Amino acid sequence: MGSDILNIGKSALNAAQIGISVTGNNIANASSAGYNRQVISQSAAPSQNVGFGYLGKGAQVTSIERVYSALLAKQVNVSQARSTELTTYSSQISSINNMLADSSAGLSPALQDFFDSIQDLTNNPGSASSRQAMLSSSEALASRFQSLNSRLTEMQNSVNSQLNSSTSLVNSYAQQIASLNDSITKAIGSTGNPPNDLMDQRDLLVSKMSSQIKTTIVQSGDSYNVFVGNGLPLVVDKESYSLSVVNSPTDSTRLEVAYSGKGGTPIILGENSVTGGVLGGLIQFRNNSLDTTKNQLGQIAVSLTETFNAQQKLGLDLNGNAGVNYFNTITPTIRSNGNNTGNAVLAGSFTDASAVTTSDYSLTYNGGTNYSVKRLSDGTTTNFTSMPITIDGVSISVSSGTMNSGDNFLIQPTADAARQISVALTGTDQIAAASPLIAAKNSSNTGSGAISNLTVNSAYMASPFSSALTLTYNSGTGNLNGFPATEPVTVKTSSGATTTYAAGAAVPFTAGATYTVAGVSFTMGGTPSNGDSFTLTPSTGSSAGNNTNALLLAKLQTAGTVSGNKSYEAAFAQIVSAVGNKTSELQVTGAAETTLLEQAKAEMESNSGVNLDEEAANLLRYQQSYQAAAKVMQIASQMFDTLINIR
Amino acid sequence: MRISTNTIYQTGINKISSLQSDQYKLQQQVSSGKRILTPADDPVGAARALTISQAQSINSQYADNRAMASFNLNSIESTLTSVTDLMVSAKSTLVSAGNAVLSSEEKNYISTQLSNDLQELIGLANTKDGNGNYLFGGFKNTTQPYTATTTGATYNGDSGQMDMQVSDTRRMSTTENGPDVFQAKGNDVFATLSNIVDLLANPATTTAALNTALASANTSLDKGLDNVLTVRAATGSKLKEIDSLDNNGDDRNLQYKAELSDIQDLDYAQALSDITKQKTILEAAQQSYVQLSGLTLFKYI
Numbered sequence: 001m002g003s004d005i006l007n008i009g010k011s012a013l014n015a016a017q018i019g020i021s022v023t024g025n026n027i028a029n030a031s032s033a034g035y036n037r038q039v040i041s042q043s044a045a046p047s048q049n050v051g052f053g054y055l056g057k058g059a060q061v062t063s064i065e066r067v068y069s070a071l072l073a074k075q076v077n078v079s080q081a082r083s084t085e086l087t088t089y090s091s092q093i094s095s096i097n098n099m100l101a102d103s104s105a106g107l108s109p110a111l112q113d114f115f116d117s118i119q120d121l122t123n124n125p126g127s128a129s130s131r132q133a134m135l136s137s138s139e140a141l142a143s144r145f146q147s148l149n150s151r152l153t154e155m156q157n158s159v160n161s162q163l164n165s166s167t168s169l170v171n172s173y174a175q176q177i178a179s180l181n182d183s184i185t186k187a188i189g190s191t192g193n194p195p196n197d198l199m200d201q202r203d204l205l206v207s208k209m210s211s212q213i214k215t216t217i218v219q220s221g222d223s224y225n226v227f228v229g230n231g232l233p234l235v236v237d238k239e240s241y242s243l244s245v246v247n248s249p250t251d252s253t254r255l256e257v258a259y260s261g262k263g264g265t266p267i268i269l270g271e272n273s274v275t276g277g278v279l280g281g282l283i284q285f286r287n288n289s290l291d292t293t294k295n296q297l298g299q300i301a302v303s304l305t306e307t308f309n310a311q312q313k314l315g316l317d318l319n320g321n322a323g324v325n326y327f328n329t330i331t332p333t334i335r336s337n338g339n340n341t342g343n344a345v346l347a348g349s350f351t352d353a354s355a356v357t358t359s360d361y362s363l364t365y366n367g368g369t370n371y372s373v374k375r376l377s378d379g380t381t382t383n384f385t386s387m388p389i390t391i392d393g394v395s396i397s398v399s400s401g402t403m404n405s406g407d408n409f410l411i412q413p414t415a416d417a418a419r420q421i422s423v424a425l426t427g428t429d430q431i432a433a434a435s436p437l438i439a440a441k442n443s444s445n446t447g448s449g450a451i452s453n454l455t456v457n458s459a460y461m462a463s464p465f466s467s468a469l470t471l472t473y474n475s476g477t478g479n480l481n482g483f484p485a486t487e488p489v490t491v492k493t494s495s496g497a498t499t500t501y502a503a504g505a506a507v508p509f510t511a512g513a514t515y516t517v518a519g520v521s522f523t524m525g526g527t528p529s530n531g532d533s534f535t536l537t538p539s540t541g542s543s544a545g546n547n548t549n550a551l552l553l554a555k556l557q558t559a560g561t562v563s564g565n566k567s568y569e570a571a572f573a574q575i576v577s578a579v580g581n582k583t584s585e586l587q588v589t590g591a592a593e594t595t596l597l598e599q600a601k602a603e604m605e606s607n608s609g610v611n612l613d614e615e616a617a618n619l620l621r622y623q624q625s626y627q628a629a630a631k632v633m634q635i636a637s638q639m640f641d642t643l644i645n646i647r
Numbered sequence: 648m649r650i651s652t653n654t655i656y657q658t659g660i661n662k663i664s665s666l667q668s669d670q671y672k673l674q675q676q677v678s679s680g681k682r683i684l685t686p687a688d689d690p691v692g693a694a695r696a697l698t699i700s701q702a703q704s705i706n707s708q709y710a711d712n713r714a715m716a717s718f719n720l721n722s723i724e725s726t727l728t729s730v731t732d733l734m735v736s737a738k739s740t741l742v743s744a745g746n747a748v749l750s751s752e753e754k755n756y757i758s759t760q761l762s763n764d765l766q767e768l769i770g771l772a773n774t775k776d777g778n779g780n781y782l783f784g785g786f787k788n789t790t791q792p793y794t795a796t797t798t799g800a801t802y803n804g805d806s807g808q809m810d811m812q813v814s815d816t817r818r819m820s821t822t823e824n825g826p827d828v829f830q831a832k833g834n835d836v837f838a839t840l841s842n843i844v845d846l847l848a849n850p851a852t853t854t855a856a857l858n859t860a861l862a863s864a865n866t867s868l869d870k871g872l873d874n875v876l877t878v879r880a881a882t883g884s885k886l887k888e889i890d891s892l893d894n895n896g897d898d899r900n901l902q903y904k905a906e907l908s909d910i911q912d913l914d915y916a917q918a919l920s921d922i923t924k925q926k927t928i929l930e931a932a933q934q935s936y937v938q939l940s941g942l943t944l945f946k947y948i
Contacts, residue, residue: 609651
């Protein structure tokens with residue numbers, strides 16, 4: 001009987017001791033990452049039938065369990081993946097945002113300086129110093145494009161290296177989870193008890209993996225099967241598979257995330273398969289912001305180069321020679337898919353700068369006479385039956401080799417343009433400030449007729465007048481005589497009515513009308529007298545004071561050139577506003593998602609986290625239990641002594 | 648609700664760090680005076696600021712252009728004032744040459760005087776502007792426009808007139824070419840003077856021939872003077888237009904400045920009051936954090 005009481009006391013003493021150990025362990029791990037508080041589960045030991053009833057045999061500790069809710073953990077992991085995706089995207093785009101924040105480092109000041117220098121040139125077109133100032137400021141502008149572009153390229157390289165390190169982390173987590181699956185299964189199999197610390201570690205790894213990529217956990221037995229993306233298994237029981245980064249087949253400068261499976265060829269995962277976490281954020285940033293910004297900047301470079309060159313070629317330089325390209329020609333980037341079986345090499349050029357978009361294109365040859373071009377920004381597909389093809393102001397031709405059916409090419413009209421832009425002129429004399437034709441009225445004219453708004457187009461530059469064109473007014477017939485007999489004349493009245501007169505036909509004088517002949521266009525005004533004549537004289541030799549083409553070059557600053565409707569500056573402002581909007585949106589949604597994550601964590605912590613006050617109370621409780629149990633044993637011992645002492 | 652000790656610490660720290668980051672941003676705004684630190688702070692405003700600052704820069708460039716234009720036009724005006732004086736004096740000399748009692752010697756004096764006038768007129772037609780370019784040479788402004796010949800002067804320039812962009816919509820011609828000033832409507836002032844100089848210097852010239860020539864020269868000089876006055880009037884009205892464009896440009900500049908300031912500049916009163924408010928909140932958060940984290944049961948056991 002005494003030993004029974006002693007045993008009961010001992011069991012209580014044991015239970016209290018284990019309780020104090022577990023509480024101590026909780027206190028020790030209060031701030032350990034991934035630690036879930038543990039509790040003992042204690043029950044009454046099986047009682048014994050002593051005839052008049054069942055007599056209790058003390059207490060026993062049945063197990064030590066961690067307090068863990070898979071549901072709450074899943075909430076945290078889902079939120080973790082979303083929140084990291086947003087904060088990664090946000091912190092990446094912040095670099096572009098900060099780059100654009102410094103108004104002195106953006107494109108605007110360089111653009112403004114450039115056009116200011118053209119205006120200065122119009123005031124003194126023959127001055128060598130004005131010409132040098134324009135040439136220098138155009139070089140500064142080109143180098144500003146290049147430096148902005150190179151910072152974007154740096155960001156692209158940084159995305160590449162982050163993709164690399166992030167996939168390594170995911171792979172390492174996957175391996176650790178697989179090996180923990182093994183250890184946990186074995187531990188439970190051999191002891192029947194859960195290895196709490198191993199399980200905590202495994203859950204911590206899942207949470208860490210969730211911050212790299214969206215992760216789905218399916219529990220099978222005591223193992224975790226981990227899936228990423230659209231159900232790609234990364235861990236199955238004790239096996240792990242891996243993600244890798246490979247060069248994009250269409251663009252070797254960028255890395256793509258691929259799934260290797262079990263030692264197979266890596267399969268590139270599409271944009272939609274890599275979601276959540278750092279990886280998802282990086283991919284989204286690259287596809288939706290970085291590439292777009294680079295293309296938009298390139299689009300301005302293409303527009304500037306093409307429109308400026310076109311106008312420069314309509315003028316004459318200081319030595320009276322026709323203007324040459326001011327900026328070196330930019331060529332669209334065309335990349336052959338690494339999996340192509342044909343050996344065709346394509347070349348591209350710009351045909352209409354105002355039609356150039358910021359999108360990339362994918363050209364696929366489907367055999368026979370079937371070529372299809374997909375605009376990647378909106379998925380619009382256009383079919384062609386032969387090469388060369390022209391789409392959105394870009395002409396693409398086969399420069400060598402032949403295509404095989406299924407061959408694919410990535411066409412990036414603007415992606416590389418901001419890097420390519422550079423000044424072609426080598427001397428200040430080459431700036432074409434002068435107009436090729438000068439209008440004049442004969443000094444013996446008695447009427448008020450006058451020529452204004454004289455412009456020429458590229459057709460005129462191809463075959464300029466060899467001598468002056470003299471137009472004479474005949475008041476008897478009301479006609480302007482002297483137009484070239486071989487060229488038709490188009491007359492557009494001030495009200496907009498257009499009439500074309502066949503070559504050699506009589507052309508009437510209409511005040512305020514615009515006449516177009518042989519690529520030359522001018523407006524006739526005033527009232528000429530009979531016999532008054534007007535000349536269009538080709539400018540010859542040096543005419544240092546001729547600034548007419550420089551005025552037209554200066555006008556390009558505010559012309560709707562980019563996409564045919566925006567000035568260079570407005571197009572840049574659009575980049576600033578787009579990046580600003582996206583950054584601000586991500587800051588807001590990122591903060592919201594971070595708050596949700598904090599809440600989910602707090603909920604999980606509320607269940608599983610250690611509360612030191614609670615542990616202090618438990619400590620007191622188990623201490624008292626221990627003291628009470630010891631008292632029971634003391635009493636049992638005293639009872640025994642009492643028995644022994646009976647004589 | 649049960650709250651873990653970690654949560655108590657983490658929540659406190661999160662709150663304090665978010666308050667500190669707000670405070671940091673306010674501090675940056677105050678020290679830079681700018682409301683928009685990066686485009687994300689106000690994407691629309693940031694883009695508008697760029698557009699306005701381009702407009703402002705173009706506007707001030709037009710002001711520079713106008714200063715240049717006005718300089719050129721003033722040079723033309725002052726040269727043409729001298730031309731007018733010269734022509735008026737030549738005209739009275741012509742009148743005196745019509746005096747029937749003049750000896751051939753006296754006619755020679757007058758011829759010399761008119762010849763000097765002609766040289767001076769050619770000199771005025773060859774005036775240079777502030778940049779060292781000829782005022783009346785058209786686009787060929789580095790070539791001397793007129794060279795004297797035995798019958799007057801020939802023009803070496805062309806018919807170009809240099810335009811300047813003086814506002815976003817106005818292009819103004821700021822040079823004149825020689826023929827428009829001195830040889831308009833078939834009336835060549837140089838040839839007229841040269842002809843009279845020769846006639847006066849030649850003793851064989853009959854009085855009748857001289858009188859006819861003097862009469863037509865008089866008419867020619869009148870026409871020439873008329874033309875110069877017309878050009879001066881046009882120049883004067885251009886200068887007046889520039890004045891009014893200047894006023895307009897100044898107004899616009901003020902407007903752009905005000906708009907830019909509205910978009911970009913910080914409302915200091917608001918910002919400073921925000922800083923004080925944030926500071927109070929931050930202090931309260933820090934104090935409550937310290938007091939809460941000091942609360943533990945372990946103190947009592």
